[in-house]
Amino acid sequence: MRPSILDPLFASVSTLNGVGPKVSVLIGGLVAPPGAAGVAKVRDLLFHLPSGAIDRRRREQIASAPDGVIVTLEVRIDHYQFPSREARNQPTRVIAHDASGEIALTYFRAQSQWLEKLFPLGETLLVSGKVDRFNGRASMIHPDFVGSAEDAESLPLVEPVYPMTAGLSPKVLRRGVANALEKLPDLEEWIEPSILKREAFPPFRASLESLHKLQDPKELDPANPARRRLAYDEFLASQLALALSRRRMKQEAGRSLGTDGAIRARAERSLPFQLTPGQSQALAEIYADMASPDRMVRLLQGDVGAGKTVVALLAMAAAKESGAQSALLAPTEILARQHFAGLSRFCDAAGLSIALLTGRDNGRTREGKLAAIASGEIDIIVGTHALFQDDVVYRDLGLVVVDEQHRFGVEQRLSLTRKGKSPDLLVMTATPIPRTLVLAAFGDMDVSRLYGKPAGRKPITTVAVSFDRLEEIVARAGKAIDDGEKLYWVCPLVEETETSDLTAAEERAEVLRQFFGDHVGLVHGRMSGPEKDAAMADFKSGKTRIVVATTVIEVGVDVPDASIIVIEHAERFGLSQLHQLRGRVGRAEKPSSCVLLYRAPLGETAKARLAVMRETEDGFRIAEEDLKLRGEGDLLGTRQSGMQSFRIADLEAHADLMESARDDARLLIATDPDLTSRRGEAVRALLYLFGKDDAIKLLRAG
Known part of the structure; x- marks a missing residue:
């Protein structure tokens, strides 16, 4: 049974003041965990942490306001510049000034009556937002606050900014979070005292409150003790669930296998x-x-x-x-x-x-x-x-x-x-x-x-080449075929779609057949099992010398005498996937090469990926770099892996806490296997809070 103290947190968000049926559906779509059918609980709203903050503490004059930083200005409203009927897509500008200069408060598709009511001529108002300059003229597009000095007093100086969804206003979401915090009970501490002391973690309730009621944007830093505390809680719940799974598997008496060798x-x-x-x-x-x-x-x-x-x-x-x-x-x-x-x-x-x-x-x-x-x-x-x-x-x-x-x-x-x-x-x-x-x-x-590879494996030469040189690559492929080589040619999609400019495997195969005829085979995920087998058998036997494939060949396919792989749109793949694909060659003693074909211009992340691929073949280093570049969500392909993703913890920023949580979880299960001690009871609440109910079932089954 879930501890009754948690009941307020497992009520629907529709029980909160100001959250009606329509708003609860919007909040559910935003914060409900996978498998909850879009129904959000109060707990889910509490775990929906701010992604940024508006800092209104910075008061500036127009002339000294830095570009791209949120500031608060005190300005007098001078006049309006409405677009003509012929230029309706042009913005409306409210021209205002202070002692240092003039600024245009800019709105797109704003109704004139609404603007005139918001900005009465001759009034002195406070406006908050980012200042930008165009041709030396200051502008603030869609200020996030407009009001009198009295209005501003009721506004938080530091305001949390949450990930949002269409149709839901930030004000309504913030009010929902504030009401959810009022439902948060004081819970028994579940973190082991020595860890609590070493990390200087604040209590659970105080941690959530400090992140939702920001006093300084720096509090959102992953290194902030409150954020680290909640990350540790999430890791501990996860590791306890895994430790209970491990105990369940180990509980069934095994047997000794292997005799004289x-x-x-x-x-x-x-x-x-x-x-x-x-x-x-x-x-x-x-x-x-x-x-x-x-x-x-x-x-x-x-x-x-x-x-x-x-x-x-x-x-x-x-x-x-x-x-x-x-x-x-x-x-x-x-x-x-x-x-x-x-x-x-x-x-x-x-x-x-x-x-x-x-x-x-x-x-x-x-x-x-x-x-x-x-x-x-x-x-x-x-x-x-x-x-x-x-x-x-x-x-x-x-x-x-x-x-x-x-x-x-x-x-x-x-x-x-x-x-x-x-x-x-x-x-x-x-x-x-x-x-x-x-x-x-x-x-x-x-x-x-x-670690290590079998003796005789040669390094794989990896080059990154722009699509501008595609003809050159095709010519080199032809020479390789003439020399008796075998090639993989990998494409990201099976066929063109209207929403994608990626070259399809089927289309690429047709193009290459114009050069190499029956030497070209094709393998993709939509083919039947026998069709794939036949295509790979032809490639292995040498009947075809080049196989155009989707990532169906990513894992495990073994044709030892294939020595070249061309990967189209390499910039669209993650590092680990590129490494897996490259591993289809270099499986014998002959020198092998990997050509990463990319479409210019490259973004910074894509540049970094291709650089790592050229520098190393060490899959473990590549995996670490991939985690930095992509984050944990995509690295294992979360949707197909059955692996959780974390709502609060950041696997890179909080990596040091994971091992501590794993050791603590295993020690706790070893010393209190049924979680009946005072700390064990607190830990049960933690497991429910972070959605590890299945672990409680394992506990009972054990």
């Missing part, structure tokens, strides 16, 4: 290369987890081409030593088929049986595979979500390996392992993720980082 050794001997130090280190951690009677819940982070699949193979060989089966789950059918093809040759040499199960299997083929899985005849089953359908029964599922983990959320992690008796879970991603984001998304897991 004989099958692992046989599998390793089948490899045509030596393991890198990074692979050996990751395997040591994984083998130790598997040998323990506790369940393994581990994330394996590896850069593009670092050799995660080989690590997975050897982990699955260790499971076989104990007679257990392994399931390898891939997010797409292309990737599942590729894993199956890549692993099969090693499995044959190691004496491991392997099968592929996808949604495309039906009839007797499917029945045969299901029977072999149920009997234990198959050691390793590779596939998509089809691996976890109701009719798939495993004889003894001991290890679940999930590829491209960032596409699956916490709830899916829990459901993936229900096919076996508490199987170990190893999840892998080729998307290097900054440490802060790892804690945010995967705080319920132990983490291994796989």
Whole structure:
């Protein structure tokens, strides 16, 4: 049950004074969290923090007022300049002056009667806004305050500015926030006392009040103690939810997997290369987890081409030593088929049986595979979500390996392992993720980082080229094809739309076919599974030498002898996605290159992205830079990842608080697993406040 003290905060915003049905719908569209169907609670309004502030403390004269800064002027109204009928789109100007000079108060589409009432001729008024100068003449466009000295006394000198929505006035929203603050109860402190003291955090209520009732715009700085306090609260709630998920997964008794290492050794001997130090280190951690009677819940982070699949193979060989089966789950059918093809040759040499199960299997083929899985005849089953359908029964599922983990959320992690008796879970991603984001998304897991690339991999030469030189790039592509090379040509969209000027993959393929004929293939997300497979098979075999693709080839597609990738509109991609795409080449010993085609002129962010791509191939550095340039919301593709985004915390500005919150959450769950202590009860309120109700259910289920 939610603590009753929180009830006022979970009432609809329509219960606040001055918030009727129409306004509550507008506020709901602005502040309601995802999944709330646009219905906002009082809590949601309190967590809708100002994004800026109007500072009216600065009094200036017209002549000395700095450009682009909000100032308050005391002026006398002289006359009006209304536009003629022929120039209705021209603004109306109210001309005013003080002892230092003249200013035009400028309004677009303003009614003359309204302006004359607002600015009576001969009156002395206060006006606030930004001053700009055109041809040396001062102007203030749409002042944010106009009134007498008496009116100004009732106005806050520092006024918060909130993110807004059409149809909702700032005044109504501010009044709603003020009424919401009155509903805020005094809550028991949930932060551990030593952290509270070290960080000099103000109380929860005082923190919210100081941000909504600003005394100085500097209080909105992410480093402000009140803002840091609320960021820590949000991180702590998130990390507690992940810690409870972790405890739930670990609670089910695991088993010890792996015996004398004989099958692992046989599998390793089948490899045509030596393991890198990074692979050996990751395997040591994984083998130790598997040998323990506790369940393994581990994330394996590896850069593009670092050799995660080989690590997975050897982990699955260790499971076989104990007679257990392994399931390898891939997010797409292309990737599942590729894993199956890549692993099969090693499995044959190691004496491991392997099968592929996808949604495309039906009839007797499917029945045969299901029977072999149920009997234990198959050691390793590779596939998509089809691996976890109701009719798939495993004889003894001991290890679940999930590829491209960032596409699956916490709830899916829990459901993936229900096919076996508490199987170990190893999840892998080729998307290097900054440490802060790892804690945010995967705080319920132990983490291994796989550094380095297999021996023999050459650096990838990366160049940025303007679209003006497209003909030159096409000519170089032709020479590469004549030399026996294979190329990817990546386009952002499948087909042109009226709202986009991006070149479509289909259109680009047609253009390139005019030069290279049947050497050009096409792969995009709207093709059926068999069509994609056929196109990639043609590319692998060399029937086509250039494949035009959308970002469907971003993750995992492996054609080792492809040595050139051209990425159109590179300025439109995030850094991590560019890095993933570039990782499609440089997978063999021959020199490879990546051409970033961009449309000039470039913005500052796009320039910075392309510069980083030219400077480094280190995916972890690229991920850190991407976080700085884009923020956490886009980095993992939040909509597809099941990963939360934060309403108050800024992952870059508050990164130092995340680790502290993770450690505190784990310690609390270890010492007070049912949250029954005085602090535990306070923490329950925190979990409800920040929408982590599911964690409370895990607590009860545990």
